[in-house]
Amino acid sequence: MKLSTRDLILAGLFAALTAVSSYISIPIGPVPITLQSLVVILAGLILGSKVGALSQLTYVLLGLVGLPIFSGGSGGLxxxxxxxxxxxxSFIFTAYIVGKITExxxxxxxxxxxxxxxxxxxxIIGVPYFYLIFTTYLGKSISFYGALKFACIPFIPGDVAKAIxxxxxxKELIKRLPKASVSI
Structure with missing residues (x-):
């Protein structure tokens, strides 16, 4: 995949926007409400599948190397x-899928x-991972419905609003910012 300077700048911009949106957080239990999903979906819609996924891969890797850019200011392996x-x-795959559908x-x-x-x-990725970590790594007793109750159901109204x-x-951003060019 050949990326232009513009592609790299836009990927970096959306990685930074995802990081900033993680700080806009409302703790309501084990999973906070953030604006990250809005930015991830916009990355796919505006940047396309490859550059959108690259932006989210960059975000996740920067957090894993220790930058405190995950919600709550966390980071590290x-x-x-x-x-x-x-x-x-899921952000990496979501940006790719959203971009692929709308390219x-x-x-x-x-x-x-x-x-x-x-x-x-x-x-689809977040809730089973939540369940797996809670039951195996943390050793807590929780049903899969309990995982849905904590990590999915309370977020549906906000996700509907973010989707709208x-x-x-x-539609407005796509008009003003033509699709990033990706050559293979």
Whole structure:
């Protein structure tokens, strides 16, 4: 994959936006409410699959090397054993999937489908990881429904609002910021 300077700048910008959005956090239990999922979805919509995923890979790697850019100001390799790390991993794949769905079609229908699938995909990786860490690594007794109760259900209203914002905002941003060029 050949990346232009513009691609690298935009990937870095979205990695930084994801980091900043992790600090906008409302702790409501084991998983805080942040604006990260909004930025991740926008990365896929605006940057496309490859550069969007690169932006989130950059964010996760910077956190893993120790920069305190994960929610709550955490970072480092031990973050892998935190119950919310699955959500961070999902960001890479979510940006890629959202970007892939909308690379050829930027209609409201395509964007809406991508946003819904991307939001669901965050839960598909995040909730089982949450459950796995809670039950195996932390040794706590929790049912899978309990994991859904803590890591999914309370977030649905906010994710619906973020999805609407992403759909509306992306159409305007796409007009103003032409798609990053990626050559293979």
């Amino acid at each position: 031990d973050s892998i054993f935190h119950h919310t790390f699955g959500f961070l991993l 050829r079609d930027k209609s409201y229908k395509s964007i809406s489908i991508a946003v819904i699938i991307g939001t669901i995909f965050i839960y 914002i992403a759909i509306l905002l992306s």
